[in-house]
Amino acid sequence: MYLCSPLTKSNIKIRIMQLSPLEIIRRESLQKLRELGINPYPAEEFKTTATIKEILKNFESFEGKEVVLAGRMMSRRIMGKASFAELKDASGRMQIYINRDEISSDAEGTMYNTVFKKLLDMGDIIGIKGEVFKTKVGEESVNVKELTVLSKSLRPLPVVKTDADGKVHDAFSDAELRYRQRYVDLIVNDHVKETFIKRTKITNSIRDFFNKRDYLEVETPILQPIPGGAAARPFKTHHNALDMPLYLRIANELYLKRLIVGGFDAVYEFSKDFRNEGMDRTHNPEFTVMELYVAYKDYHWMMNMTEELLEKVAMDSNGTTEVKIGENMVSFKAPYPRVPILEAIKIHTGFNVAGMDEIALKEVCKKVGVAVDETMGVGKLIDELFGSKCEHHYIQPTFITDYPKEMSPLTKEHRTNPALTERFELMVNGKELANAYSELNDPIEQRERFEEQLKLTEKGDDEAMFIDQDFLRALEYGMPPTSGIGIGIDRLVMFMTNNSSIQEVLFFPQMRPEKKAIEMSEDEKAIFNILKANSPILLNDLKMQSGFSNKKWDKTIKDLTKRNLAKINNTEEGLFVELGK
RNA sequence: GACCUGGUAGCUCAGUUGGUAGAGCACCUCCCUUUUAAGGAGGUGGUCCUGGGUUCGAGCCCCAGCCCGGUCACCA
Numbered sequence: 001m002y003l004c005s006p007l008t009k010s011n012i013k014i015r016i017m018q019l020s021p022l023e024i025i026r027r028e029s030l031q032k033l034r035e036l037g038i039n040p041y042p043a044e045e046f047k048t049t050a051t052i053k054e055i056l057k058n059f060e061s062f063e064g065k066e067v068v069l070a071g072r073m074m075s076r077r078i079m080g081k082a083s084f085a086e087l088k089d090a091s092g093r094m095q096i097y098i099n100r101d102e103i104s105s106d107a108e109g110t111m112y113n114t115v116f117k118k119l120l121d122m123g124d125i126i127g128i129k130g131e132v133f134k135t136k137v138g139e140e141s142v143n144v145k146e147l148t149v150l151s152k153s154l155r156p157l158p159v160v161k162t163d164a165d166g167k168v169h170d171a172f173s174d175a176e177l178r179y180r181q182r183y184v185d186l187i188v189n190d191h192v193k194e195t196f197i198k199r200t201k202i203t204n205s206i207r208d209f210f211n212k213r214d215y216l217e218v219e220t221p222i223l224q225p226i227p228g229g230a231a232a233r234p235f236k237t238h239h240n241a242l243d244m245p246l247y248l249r250i251a252n253e254l255y256l257k258r259l260i261v262g263g264f265d266a267v268y269e270f271s272k273d274f275r276n277e278g279m280d281r282t283h284n285p286e287f288t289v290m291e292l293y294v295a296y297k298d299y300h301w302m303m304n305m306t307e308e309l310l311e312k313v314a315m316d317s318n319g320t321t322e323v324k325i326g327e328n329m330v331s332f333k334a335p336y337p338r339v340p341i342l343e344a345i346k347i348h349t350g351f352n353v354a355g356m357d358e359i360a361l362k363e364v365c366k367k368v369g370v371a372v373d374e375t376m377g378v379g380k381l382i383d384e385l386f387g388s389k390c391e392h393h394y395i396q397p398t399f400i401t402d403y404p405k406e407m408s409p410l411t412k413e414h415r416t417n418p419a420l421t422e423r424f425e426l427m428v429n430g431k432e433l434a435n436a437y438s439e440l441n442d443p444i445e446q447r448e449r450f451e452e453q454l455k456l457t458e459k460g461d462d463e464a465m466f467i468d469q470d471f472l473r474a475l476e477y478g479m480p481p482t483s484g485i486g487i488g489i490d491r492l493v494m495f496m497t498n499n500s501s502i503q504e505v506l507f508f509p510q511m512r513p514e515k516k517a518i519e520m521s522e523d524e525k526a527i528f529n530i531l532k533a534n535s536p537i538l539l540n541d542l543k544m545q546s547g548f549s550n551k552k553w554d555k556t557i558k559d560l561t562k563r564n565l566a567k568i569n570n571t572e573e574g575l576f577v578e579l580g581k
Numbered sequence: 582g583a584c585c586u587g588g589u590a591g592c593u594c595a596g597u598u599g600g601u602a603g604a605g606c607a608c609c610u611c612c613c614u615u616u617u618a619a620g621g622a623g624g625u626g627g628u629c630c631u632g633g634g635u636u637c638g639a640g641c642c643c644c645a646g647c648c649c650g651g652u653c654a655c656c657a
Binding site: 020021022023025075077078079080081082083084086095097099100101121122133135136137139141155156157158159160161162163164167168169170171172173174175176177179180188230231232233251275277278280281283383403407408409425432435501511512514 | 582588590591592593594605606607608609612613614615616617618619620625626647648649650651654655656657
């Protein structure tokens, strides 16, 4: 069965055998190209000699010279025997000039009059050979001598125009269409492409920083028998050969620590993690975290490293440490203030909650208007106070340090205060960007912490909590004192590219599936196939050929006509059935 | 999960108290050899998200649903 879905929200439901008029014209053009002996999808390599960016950057050295370019035709201005078009390659856009007498070898000017003007469309991928020149009005252009069809486009692209002032008209801006058809988004929205190029610059910058220090980039399992390292609902799957459940990782922390046990001094991984939870502007079911573990370091060292890293990332991706995020100017220039979480709460609520028990803390929460419930322990209450009363104040990068122990089961106890841990979160623009610890490496305490967590979650949590015995075994062999950090890469990219939605920094954000094609039943297919071969056909003949009973025939033909796949015409010659439009 | 916007031509969008569905661009035909949101003349194109209901009559009103977005809740 032939399926096609026009680029339109109202027709996201996939139509059967229905092409839009624009698509029909393009398919006819495709056929005519073939009839002219032009392969619309040639196999040969097309060797280019330059990119558009190079030409525009060094125009003087290219002017008057011959170049070969390939790209997508984004617009056309046809003026009789000559035309201008816009060619877009991976590096940029430039104008090309096409003259009938230059590109056509025959007297009829077939290449120009028929191929270029009639059979090519906006969106087609072409190759050109020609001479670089400047037009009368000073636009850098290529005077085309040879035109090659490299790939015919069968669907019309959205038409986006930019005027002389740089103002964009009729922008392709519908978020749903942009995310579902990111390829179209990337073709017509240059700034979208820039975002993703910047994303790669950011990850390259981080890799460069770590590799220069001889930190080892590693890969650890995505399929894990025990989803550890964080508390979140995992995606569950099943391994057939082993007949056992497996989980997509929610974090890679416990595996990286095993590698530190194994004797690597510093390992890092860009980890695609998966969490089976809600989706919103800042959460996608799969997302990227960069985790780094360095032996013989503590969280103070990690803060210094983080400052240095982010300053470099800002420079490498934006060329400056001052980055505009929403309405705020944020400076990634080191150093960043360090504020203990209890200090932050004191500053923003006026209450010193240090040493308070659960009852006293709940009292404070009530006074400052933070909702509480029975399941909340000391750690959760402090976290809640910080989250709702303090977090949003930290626009400039700030390390919030020394979180309560209860909230941090993988973190080493604070060297001077046993109620706290050696942990920091880096806040930027009022949101968490990174989370780091002096890692807990006491295997006995680690086991106890896991068991405490188990008790906490038993209170009324639907998230299954497992104790990873193998991880504990590894710790029992001895892990050096280590500091680790996780940086939310999607969030970092959002900051550096000034996007407020995670979907803008993921090529293919998760979406609900488009509506399924309406499948034809076997009976409908049978009728439809007869009809396809003979349309129009006398209704009685069609019925005879189908061999269906009266009832079956009636139902099937009614379903087909209802969906416009078939049409019944009452004429003087009799009742005819023909293919629907 | 709750609430709020929205869904109309290929794209971006109008659409009055409920009375024959509109514009710009794109597309098609014609003119045009340095234009640039090219221009001029003419034309084609619609499951008004889906399904019910009210009505003589629904793009518009009512009910249910679908999908995007936003806000909140949830989320180490």
